[in-house]
Structure formats: C-alpha cells, structure tokens
Amino acid sequence: MSSILHAVRAALLICWGVSISWLAGATGLKPDSTIVQLSASDGQAQMAVTNTEALPMLMNVVVMDLPGSESLTVMPLPSVARVEGNGRQIVRFVLTESAPDIKKQYLKRVSFEGIPPKTSGPKEAVLAVNVRQIIPLVISPPGLVQEAEPWTQLAIVRKSESAMELRNDSPFVVRLRTQAELLPMNTPVQLLVDTYVLPGEHIAFELPRDVMASAVTAVRISPASPWGYSVNPYEIHVAGNETR
Template sequence: MAGFLFSKKITWFVFVIFMWGEGTSVLADGMVPETTVVILHEEDGEATINVKNTDAKPALLYSSIENLPEDPEFLALVTPPITRVEPSEKQLVRVIGQFSEPLKTQRLKRVIFEGVPPRKDATTASVGVTIRQNLPLIIHPRGLEKNPTPWTLLEWSIVGDVLQVRNESPYVVRLSQEILLTPQNRPADIGRTYVLPGEVIRRKLGGPLQSTTGVTFYPATVYGFTVASYAARVAVQGP
C-alpha cells in the first residue's frame, strides 16, 4: 500500500512539472521553511510550519512526508500537499498525525518541500527543477518527558574491529556522521546522522581499536542546532 501511495505521489509531481515547465534549464528555488525541524506532539495531533516563497514569481509548493528506510510505518500526512504560493507570501502547512495506537518512543520522519516555478512562456525550454528542502520530523509520544541532551544516553563499545553505538532510550538522537576515536584522534564514520530508539549501529573500521577509550562527536538538539562537541566513554568488549 505504501509503495502504491508513493507511486501516485511521484506521478502527480511529474504531472505538475509538465504543467508548469518543460525543457532543460534549471530555475531557482524560492521556498524557505521558517524552521529547520518540525516537531509533532502526539497529544496535539498536528504541527504547523510556514513556508515562504522568496522568489519574485508565483510557484507551486509541493509538500510530502518521507519515511526512513529503518522506519517505513505511515504516521503522518501533510496538507495541503500541493498549493500555489504568491511571491513573498507564506503558506501554512499542517503535519497531521495518523496513529493507529499510542506511540512508545520518538519517531523520525522527513518533511519535504519543493517549489515548482511556472514556465516563462509556451515556447521557452525551461524546466521547474528545484532544490528540495528536507527537514527532520520528530514525532514525540504523549507523556514522554522532554530530554534536551538525549545523546548522553548512547552506549558506545568496541568488539574487535567493530565500533558499536546502542540507543536504548526512547529518544531519537541526531549527531554528526563523522566522529573521532580517542585518545588516538582517529576519525571514523558511523554512516548515519541519527540513531533511532532501540537501534544498534555497527561499523567495521579495520585495524586495532583496543586502545580506544572514548569517542567525540557533535550532537544536534531537537531543534536542529549543533552544540559543542560531546565526549563519551567507549567500552572495549574484547575480540
């Protein structure tokens, strides 16, 4: 069912592009969201965000929810999915929760905003291809206490040449993909910018890691701001 909905969404977006523009030249994107993160509280049922058309011409604003590969469950929708926004005007977009049962942990989705400008005229070969605005959508369960520093709950360990990070907390943790193993100051890559609740990420790094006692990384707050680096202890569990 999810694949069918996704297919319909893409088909409709392609139709919009052909209605508003055609050809090969790239036009500027003028749709700017007012925040860098959207937070939907389960008890509220919805969240809102203003998106401004900063271009000098009207454009169609295409909004959608994108699931993560690790969490494909349908939990929210946006309205309106497609609407015309005049120059310098704002469009209020609603993100509405679709919950079949109470949430137990935070969930992470993506909110996508794309602006499709109109074609210049019937004879001009121009296409409305724009840069996507891709924002995190954090869905917060009813009754879950807010935690401004969830990255402190991550558990780091090394088994042989594998670095492991475990998130046993109910919070989504967002952090830099590149980290630093200490005390050798060896750079490493965990392959992701997030660790979901209950998830374990394992990365085979190669080479001896037994001398590693810590890891330093840059976390991001729930509102998307990068904070000072954070140093965590690493447990070595043997080969």
C-alpha cells in the same frame, strides 16, 4: 493517500506546466524551522513556509518514511499549494490515526519542493534546477518530555579489537554527523551511514586498521540538538567489552 488526492495533485502539477518548461533558477521555498516536532498527544504540528522569490511557486510537500516509521502515517495539509511571491503558506502535519501506545520517538523526513510556473518567453524549453528542502519530522509519544541533550544517553562498547558498537537504548532519536573521532589518538572514523540513530538501535562500526579497540577510550561525536541547531562536540566514553 487516497487515489482522489493523487489525482488532484497530478492535475495541479500538470496545470502548472511542470513537465515541459520551467523557469531557470532556485525555487526559493524556505521552511521557518529545520525540523518538524509532532507530539502524538496533539496529533498534529504545523510549519510556515516562505517563498523568498518574487514569482509565485507551486509548493509540493511529501512526507517520506524511514525504517521503522511505516506504521505511523502523517498527512501534509495542503500537500500541493500555490505560494505567491514573497508570500507564506502554513502546512499542517496530521497523524491520520491516534497513537496512544507508542513508547519511543519515530523519525520521518519532509520534502518541500518549489516549482516555478511556465514562462511565455522563447519556445525552447528551459530546465530549472528545483531545490528541495528536506528536513526531519520527529513523532514523540504522549507524555515523553524531550531530552535537551539526548546524545548523552548514547553508549559505545567494544565488540572486538577491530570493531565497536554505538548504542541508543533511549526513547529518543539522536541526530549527528556520520564522521566521528577516536580518542586519544584523534583518528577519524566512519561512525554511521545515516545522520541519525533511532531508539533501540545498536550500530557496529569498523575501526581503521592501525587502531585497536582496546586503545580507544572515547569517541568524539558532533550531534545536532532536537530543535535543529548544531552544538558542541561530545565525547562518549567507552563502556567496556561486549558481554552479551
């Protein structure tokens, strides 16, 4: 983002009275969907945001990089806008450069923050609790058809008797809960640190002390669909010993 855009954003925030006195309560900005899907062939996507409160809000939209996505820049337009009470605002997400050569999906996050205006009440400052809605933004390469159940392409192998590895050799981002369940013993395990597995990622995880990898036949995960809703748990059967 250019220095001019940064200056405009700062001026808008200052004029709205962000730094001094805010209205107590929730911000009330609600995106229409829980995920932004952006195809590189289109170069842009859009999301409608509703202000569910009666008062106007200043909407501040920020696109945040995740590891591996820094080479692609997505600009939210507008990044700062006034949304009237019970009003709606369309936000476009635009790739600043074409990306015809990418072969896999990339993951970023989008923060929608609503900032209430200053009030003309008592002189003492009142801090508001600004609620940020943070949702994923997935960038897909040209020609890639979204797999409806990308978690079925995950694999799990044994690394040792105390460790296993989750592998995503597909071109798709897979989102899931960080906790999983080892089968057949139904033992919980910390599978991930983050709630996603990027294309090409191989993530090792440690087993509980009382569980040996040779006894684990499958791992039950709780994935999320590419369109943001929860689905039934899925069992990944262990592929075998690590040979590489």
